[in-house]
Amino acid sequence: MSVNAQLTDRERVELTKKAYDELQLGDTIKIDQHYLGTVCRNVYAKDGMRAFVISSPNEITILFKGSYGFKKGTPQTWRDEWIKTNLPILKALLARKRTIPSQLKSAAHLLNQTINQFKGSRIYIYGHSLGSINAQFALANCRHPEAIAAAYLYEGTNIWLLLTPAERRQVAKMREKIFNYVDIYDPVTLGITETHHMVGKLCYVDSEPMQPIKQHMWGGYNFNADGSLKLRKVDQAFLAESRSERKLLARSGDLADFLEKMGSAEEVKKLATDKIEQLVQRYPDHKSLAKLAALFEGERNDKLSHRKK
Known part of the structure; x- marks a missing residue:
């Protein structure tokens, strides 16, 4: 059995988190007692796509890095991850237009290149947030699907x-x-x-609401004693949220236009907060809009409390 296949759900989350570390070529990657291999590629594409390729004799692991987001973003990460990638994806979903940011194409190129480089190896893919989005598009453009052993995608927009x-x-x-x-x-x-x-099978996490950024960073994940993740069957809460989001994606052209005009990172934060709050008032039935509003509001409160200190 491959090492990746032996990991528990908890260990797979810990492995996915490694994508947020500045891994270096030659680094040994171990999760508990499991040796995954060594980092053979540290990818930083011109468009900002980040990924790490971990090699061992019989299996290859690709970690697609997610966004630094609101707390850790630098001007460059805001430009590459949010303004050039995350926001255009949201705009494309809202407007029902096929707009594919460069990072997604870079991810697809990396996956196919890796499969060709390590012919015969089983490929395991992990991604969180933007990393999940990049992985979804890479899988959709994979030229050799038989090489994919498994992919584990966390908390990414469904593209x-x-x-x-x-x-x-x-x-x-x-x-x-x-x-x-x-x-x-x-x-x-x-x-x-x-x-x-x-993209893939739904794994509905058994969670409770909390501060938005913590929620996004696996904060709602709870594990059993054996390391398996607590999941739910699809219930009314899930169906209600799904319907709400379909409404959002169907009738928010004004939000799509707004996103297209976004400029600097600070303008993004201010305009997004104001605009989303307006839309929440206009469409009180939109739980999805409320989620977006909570994200921006959480960031604003964090900044205010930081300034007071």
């Missing part, structure tokens, strides 16, 4: 609506090998669905 029919067919071939984890209280998990209209 199925942006995929072409050919890309949807490609991910359908791998559906049983792609595990897409969703916490419905996470502000980033827009587009969730209980249907096949998502």
Whole structure:
């Protein structure tokens, strides 16, 4: 059995978190007693796409890095991850237009390049947030789906609506090998669905609401004694959230136009907060808008408390 296949759910989350570390070439990657291999590639594409390739004799692990987000963002990460990638994806979903940021294409190139480089090896993929989004698109454009052993995706926007029919067919071939984890209280998990209209199989996390950034960073994940993640069956709360998000994606053209005009990072934060608050008042039934508002409000409160200190 491969090392990746032996990991518990808790250990897979810990491995995915490694993508946020500044791993270096030659670093040994171990999760508890499990040796995954050594870092053979540290990828920082011109468009900001970050990933790490970990090699061992029989299996390859790819960690797609997520966004630094509001707390740790620098001007460059804001430009590469939010203004050039995350926000255009949200805009494309809202406007129902196929707009594919460069980072997603870079991720697809990396996956196919890695498969060609390590022919015969089993490929395991992990990604959180933007890393999940990049991984979804990479899988949709994978030229050798038989090489994919499994993919574990956490708290990413569902980009199925942006995929072409050919890309949807490609991910359908791998559906049983792609595990897409969703916490419905996470502000980033827009587009969730209980249907096949998502990349991979839905894994509905048994969580409770908390501060938005903590929620997004696996804060709502609870594990059993054996390391397995506590999951729920699809319930009314999930279905209500899914319906709310479909409404958001169907009738928020004004939000899409607004996102297109965003400029600097500070303008993004201020305009997004004001605009989303207006939309929450206009569409009080939109739980998805409330989630976005909570994200920006949480960041603003964090900054205010930091200034007081």
